[in-house]
Amino acid sequence: MLLRNIRNVLKHYNLTPAAIEHKRGRIYIKTGKTLEAAEKLTRVFGISSVSPARRTTSEKKDVIKTALDLARATAKNESTFAVRCHRVGTHAYSSMDICKEVGKQILTNLKHRKLKVDLTNPQHTISIEIRDAEAYVYSETLQGPGGFPVGSQPKVVCLLSGGIDSPVACWLAMKRGCTMLPVYFDNAPLTDEKTTAKALDQAKKLFEWSIGYPQRVYIVPHGKNLETFMHNAPRKLTCLLCKRMMYRVAECVAEKENAEGIVTGEAIGEQASQTLTNLRALNEAARNYPVHRPLLGFDKTETEALAKKIGTYEISIRKAKGCTAAPNQPATEAKLETVKKAEEKLDLEKMVEESVKATKIVTV
Amino acid sequence: MLLRNIRNVLKHYNLTPAAIEHKRGRIYIKTGKTLEAAEKLTRVFGISSVSPARRTTSEKKDVIKTALDLARATAKNESTFAVRCHRVGTHAYSSMDICKEVGKQILTNLKHRKLKVDLTNPQHTISIEIRDAEAYVYSETLQGPGGFPVGSQPKVVCLLSGGIDSPVACWLAMKRGCTMLPVYFDNAPLTDEKTTAKALDQAKKLFEWSIGYPQRVYIVPHGKNLETFMHNAPRKLTCLLCKRMMYRVAECVAEKENAEGIVTGEAIGEQASQTLTNLRALNEAARNYPVHRPLLGFDKTETEALAKKIGTYEISIRKAKGCTAAPNQPATEAKLETVKKAEEKLDLEKMVEESVKATKIVTV
Numbered sequence: 253m254l255l256r257n258i259r260n261v262l263k264h265y266n267l268t269p270a271a272i273e274h275k276r277g278r279i280y281i282k283t284g285k286t287l288e289a290a291e292k293l294t295r296v297f298g299i300s301s302v303s304p305a306r307r308t309t310s311e312k313k314d315v316i317k318t319a320l321d322l323a324r325a326t327a328k329n330e331s332t333f334a335v336r337c338h339r340v341g342t343h344a345y346s347s348m349d350i351c352k353e354v355g356k357q358i359l360t361n362l363k364h365r366k367l368k369v370d371l372t373n374p375q376h377t378i379s380i381e382i383r384d385a386e387a388y389v390y391s392e393t394l395q396g397p398g399g400f401p402v403g404s405q406p407k408v409v410c411l412l413s414g415g416i417d418s419p420v421a422c423w424l425a426m427k428r429g430c431t432m433l434p435v436y437f438d439n440a441p442l443t444d445e446k447t448t449a450k451a452l453d454q455a456k457k458l459f460e461w462s463i464g465y466p467q468r469v470y471i472v473p474h475g476k477n478l479e480t481f482m483h484n485a486p487r488k489l490t491c492l493l494c495k496r497m498m499y500r501v502a503e504c505v506a507e508k509e510n511a512e513g514i515v516t517g518e519a520i521g522e523q524a525s526q527t528l529t530n531l532r533a534l535n536e537a538a539r540n541y542p543v544h545r546p547l548l549g550f551d552k553t554e555t556e557a558l559a560k561k562i563g564t565y566e567i568s569i570r571k572a573k574g575c576t577a578a579p580n581q582p583a584t585e586a587k588l589e590t591v592k593k594a595e596e597k598l599d600l601e602k603m604v605e606e607s608v609k610a611t612k613i614v615t616v
Numbered sequence: 617m618l619l620r621n622i623r624n625v626l627k628h629y630n631l632t633p634a635a636i637e638h639k640r641g642r643i644y645i646k647t648g649k650t651l652e653a654a655e656k657l658t659r660v661f662g663i664s665s666v667s668p669a670r671r672t673t674s675e676k677k678d679v680i681k682t683a684l685d686l687a688r689a690t691a692k693n694e695s696t697f698a699v700r701c702h703r704v705g706t707h708a709y710s711s712m713d714i715c716k717e718v719g720k721q722i723l724t725n726l727k728h729r730k731l732k733v734d735l736t737n738p739q740h741t742i743s744i745e746i747r748d749a750e751a752y753v754y755s756e757t758l759q760g761p762g763g764f765p766v767g768s769q770p771k772v773v774c775l776l777s778g779g780i781d782s783p784v785a786c787w788l789a790m791k792r793g794c795t796m797l798p799v800y801f802d803n804a805p806l807t808d809e810k811t812t813a814k815a816l817d818q819a820k821k822l823f824e825w826s827i828g829y830p831q832r833v834y835i836v837p838h839g840k841n842l843e844t845f846m847h848n849a850p851r852k853l854t855c856l857l858c859k860r861m862m863y864r865v866a867e868c869v870a871e872k873e874n875a876e877g878i879v880t881g882e883a884i885g886e887q888a889s890q891t892l893t894n895l896r897a898l899n900e901a902a903r904n905y906p907v908h909r910p911l912l913g914f915d916k917t918e919t920e921a922l923a924k925k926i927g928t929y930e931i932s933i934r935k936a937k938g939c940t941a942a943p944n945q946p947a948t949e950a951k952l953e954t955v956k957k958a959e960e961k962l963d964l965e966k967m968v969e970e971s972v973k974a975t976k977i978v979t980v
Contacts, residue, residue: 423913
């Protein structure tokens with residue numbers, strides 16, 4: 253699955269490699285565009301790290317020449333360096349032989365750079381990996397995003413709002429292998445179109461982390477529902493009723509799309525609607541699917557830091573009208589029975605049905 | 617609430633301060649044991665950072681003398697330094713005056729240390745905060761754990777297993793303000809007593825982060841339940857049936873204890889029982905309380921890093937028998953109806969009732 257995802261990403265960026273090989277727990281990608289490919293692969297879940305390497309034969313002279321060339325291209329004046337070698341297979345030399353010889357050659361040939369060996373805490377490392385007939389030489393390792401390959405877990409329906417938190421929650425579900433189907437609730441006329449644009453741009457940015465998978469977004473008209481809650485239920489319950497409705501519609505989408513859960517950006521206590529008591533009152537509305545909240549234990553600063561890494565932060569903070577339906581004094585400790593009593597007077601079933609019927613699916 | 621938690625922590629460690637003041641968004645703690653108190657406060661949720669400071673009057677000569685004394689006690693030979701000053705109130709001098717004068721005095725009086733001023737990237741910073749009649753001088757800031765004060769959210773029931781993940785999940789719920797009631801399921805005779813000891817030690821370690829709150833643990837005998845599942849239901853479903861039973865018992869505890877949710881250490885795809893499909897099949901067993909899973913999006917390495925910070929990692933990796941009931945081929949995509957069909961043949965109600973009845977409550 254990871255190999256397939258890697259192939260899709262490289263193809264998408266016109267970086268289709270000459271070959272991809274999976275040997276002994278590592279993936280080797282042969283490409284002329286090493287640095288570009290490596291950078292793109294730092295956005296593929298399941299990858300722990302990427303090292304753009306130069307490939308050569310495992311002949312001693314080839315290894316030494318390649319390592320020396322790399323040092324020439326990368327070692328800065330007056331810096332400290334180390335040579336590390338890892339060897340698998342049968343060769344006429346030991347790893348230590350290679351380290352010593354490469355170190356000696358670097359010191360001799362790059363004498364004018366005034367380099368010094370430091371095996372403990374070098375500023376620069378030349379790493380050599382010899383596997384049977386081949387050798388790989390590199391000096392840089394880029395960190396991957398970790399996690400599991402997208403597609404290794406089933407689909408989740410993600411509530412995407414245009415704000416800072418929800419895209420981060422989506423991303424964390426993708427990181428653990430889920431394919432993601434964003435659902436955006438359009439509160440027009442209680443918000444403006446800029447909020448919709450933000451959510452769609454966020455979805456697009458998130459899909460950069462799951463290239464090769466569908467890039468569809470569900471847009472559910474939700475303004476009429478909100479107005480119903482504002483005018484026909486206690487005002488302090490508006491946000492809770494709104495969210496419970498979102499869960500219900502999300503369940504319909506999950507059912508239609510064969511998803512296995514609903515992902516939201518809620519964190520304990522982050523907003524009035526997200527106190528532990530209110531989360532309980534919310535939860536009951538989702539009857540057939542679990543509501544997964546990967547941000548439960550995140551502080552806002554931690555979520556923001558991750559949003560910046562993902563690339564959604566800048567979109568989230570763009571100016572937009574935001575939701576104008578939130579009451580001044582929202583309930584912070586709503587009892588389920590109070591919420592249910594408020595809902596009894598409404599034709600929820602019809603509201604869900606009409607929302608689902610009016611839903612648009614766009615490809616971003 | 618934060619003030620109360622701080623008082624409780626300091627009292628617990630025999631560090632009761634002379635005074636605690638809350639002024640203009642900061643908390644000032646007057647104590648003779650500055651460093652010890654600061655270190656303990658890095659374990660109080662709601663605290664962003666702690667600076668052990670020397671206090672003096674806002675008289676210019678006092679500020680300068682205190683800053684110079686601190687520099688004398690802390691600045692290393694041949695290092696670079698900066699002086700920063702922040703001032704609130706009316707004074708005969710500006711912040712800049714203070715910075716310049718302190719800098720000059722340090723350079724003159726500590727000439728033999730060969731210090732250099734570096735305002736951009738100093739190795740050492742003398743920070744001066746002047747507030748009305750008082751001044752605080754410090755050179756060190758310890759990071760707090762962030763989050764919200766424990767007690768600002770309701771109680772949660774936390775499933776604590778003795779493994780690496782569950783204590784981290786508990787800790788994240790506490791970080792967001794919840795008080796925590798750990799519930800340990802004792803699988804004896806299918807595990808050994810060492811596992812129980814691990815869970816209790818973990819609970820004790822976690823309670824160091826919520827000093828002043830009850831330190832009770834529920835111990836539920838669960839071995840008989842497990843044996844029932846092993847011998848009277850499809851073997852591949854053992855772990856799912858076991859967990860669903862845990863959720864049910866946890867709901868009874870939550871009800872009895874006025875908790876508002878159940879916290880578990882599950883992460884998407886981390887174990888066979890934690891695939892997205894299986895989480896859905898599990899979720900259905902918790903009817904009245906949400907199951908909160910703060911680790912949903914965490915990689916194992918991330919959870920381990922946090923466990924080390926919290927102090928539970930070393931306990932988690934202690935040797936113990938572990939659970940011997942796990943099947944060789946557990947279901948990874950269990951359908952809810954299959955699980956429910958297996959449960960139909962069992963007297964679940966009685967099993968829950970007997971588990972709850974046999975539960976012991978210990979204070980650690």
